[in-house]
Amino acid sequence: MMTFSDETVLAYVDGELDDATRAALELAMATDSDLAEHVARERRLRARLHSEFDPVLAEPIPEQLLAAAKGTSAKARSDYIIWLKRIPARHWSWPQWSAVAASLILGVLIAPLLRHEPTGEPLGIRDGEILASGALAHALSEQLASNQAAEAPVHVGVSFLSRNGDYCRTFTLRDKSAVAGLACREGESWRLAALAATGPATSASGEYKPAASSLPPVVEGSVDELIVGDPLDAKAEAAARGNGWRR
Amino acid sequence: MSPSDLSAELVTLLPRLRRFARALTRNPHDADDLVQLALERALARAHQLRPDAALAGWVFGILRHAWIDELRARARRERVFAPEESGQNVGDAGQGAQVERLSVHDAMARLPQDQCLAVALVLIEGLSYKEAAQVMGVPLGTLTSRLARAREALQAMLGES
Numbered sequence: 318m319m320t321f322s323d324e325t326v327l328a329y330v331d332g333e334l335d336d337a338t339r340a341a342l343e344l345a346m347a348t349d350s351d352l353a354e355h356v357a358r359e360r361r362l363r364a365r366l367h368s369e370f371d372p373v374l375a376e377p378i379p380e381q382l383l384a385a386a387k388g389t390s391a392k393a394r395s396d397y398i399i400w401l402k403r404i405p406a407r408h409w410s411w412p413q414w415s416a417v418a419a420s421l422i423l424g425v426l427i428a429p430l431l432r433h434e435p436t437g438e439p440l441g442i443r444d445g446e447i448l449a450s451g452a453l454a455h456a457l458s459e460q461l462a463s464n465q466a467a468e469a470p471v472h473v474g475v476s477f478l479s480r481n482g483d484y485c486r487t488f489t490l491r492d493k494s495a496v497a498g499l500a501c502r503e504g505e506s507w508r509l510a511a512l513a514a515t516g517p518a519t520s521a522s523g524e525y526k527p528a529a530s531s532l533p534p535v536v537e538g539s540v541d542e543l544i545v546g547d548p549l550d551a552k553a554e555a556a557a558r559g560n561g562w563r564r
Numbered sequence: 565m566s567p568s569d570l571s572a573e574l575v576t577l578l579p580r581l582r583r584f585a586r587a588l589t590r591n592p593h594d595a596d597d598l599v600q601l602a603l604e605r606a607l608a609r610a611h612q613l614r615p616d617a618a619l620a621g622w623v624f625g626i627l628r629h630a631w632i633d634e635l636r637a638r639a640r641r642e643r644v645f646a647p648e649e650s651g652q653n654v655g656d657a658g659q660g661a662q663v664e665r666l667s668v669h670d671a672m673a674r675l676p677q678d679q680c681l682a683v684a685l686v687l688i689e690g691l692s693y694k695e696a697a698q699v700m701g702v703p704l705g706t707l708t709s710r711l712a713r714a715r716e717a718l719q720a721m722l723g724e725s
Contacts, residue, residue: 369667373583374580378578
């Protein structure tokens with residue numbers, strides 16, 4: 318009796334055999350009950366997987382996904398997101414400013430945080446860049462993620478070395494502004510690389526996502542794009558602070 | 565392919581993308597978030613799509629990358645928020661261990677990611693070995709051995725071994 322390897326049996330079930338081998342295997346199945354049972358078992362597994370996941374195909378597609386496929390969902394998402402890294406840093410023209418101002422974020426989210434004069438506000442503008450200031454700048458420079466008070470107004474998340482060779486740190490503001498962001502060291506300042514609301518963020522399916530345990534996707538995305546290697550561990554974080562966040 | 569042609573193709577592909585994402589993640593909301601991210605990335609990278617390439621495989625590959633990014637980000641968050649989340653994870657594992665027969669979805673979630681992807685692409689989405697190996701960026705032999713190990717593990721978890 319002809320024998321077939323497990324690999325050949327699986328390839329048969331997956332429709333990957335050439336005609337001759339398939340015919341030989343089907344012929345053998347007629348007399349080899351072990352072989353026939355092996356094939357049947359693999360087919361049952363396929364059937365179980367399909368009965369588990371195929372019902373998804375018949376579900377109505379969420380509007381938000383249809384909009385995403387058509388490329389029309391950017392506005393809905395950007396209402397609460399500002400992609401600072403996409404905006405040329407130094408020479409913002411008026412159209413750019415008004416485009417940003419027109420989005421919900423600057424009016425509702427950023428404006429209360431933003432001052433042109435150095436004050437206690439967490440963000441400031443200098444030479445067209447948005448920089449951390451006040452308590453936020455202080456926390457970014459001094460606070461260690463490994464050792465911070467639960468009630469601290471700024472919660473520092475991960476610190477890492479970026480592709481640009483500077484240190485970057487994620488943060489969450491725990492006051493009523495409810496924003497989280499990513500700031501990267503530039504000289505003696507912390508330049509904002511991403512900023513997003515942690516408040517009314519919703520998932521594609523409209524489900525509310527509590528902000529406490531995760532950063533907004535746009536901030537996570539910026540981390541993913543900038544990070545080189547792993548985040549700093551507690552020891553490396555303390556060492557970087559000791560060196561004034563300079564390489 | 566023009567942007568509107570690509571969009572039309574993506575809309576056609578949406579049910580399968582949702583099924584694929586559902587097979588990778590445990591949570592339907594996470595799955596749809598993943599699909600949305602993949603769609604946005606696909607449209608942003610439309611210029612990278614070769615005219616002769618199979619669109620489904622290309623988008624599945626983008627979704628796979630988005631999923632790997634998400635898993636990395638989760639691992640990072642778990643490190644940062646370890647005190648809160650480690651307790652939950654322990655509870656989950658304990659409950660799961662008491663269940664004798666797992667649901668298909670639970671069993672899938674317990675596979676190593678590479679094996680889970682292989683099953684989702686070949687057994688659920690019906691890609692050929694060659695297409696699936698391309699999506700995963702591995703040689704054909706690597707794909708078939710992952711598939712064989714995944715099937716063995718699934719059969720064992722589902723009480724069919």
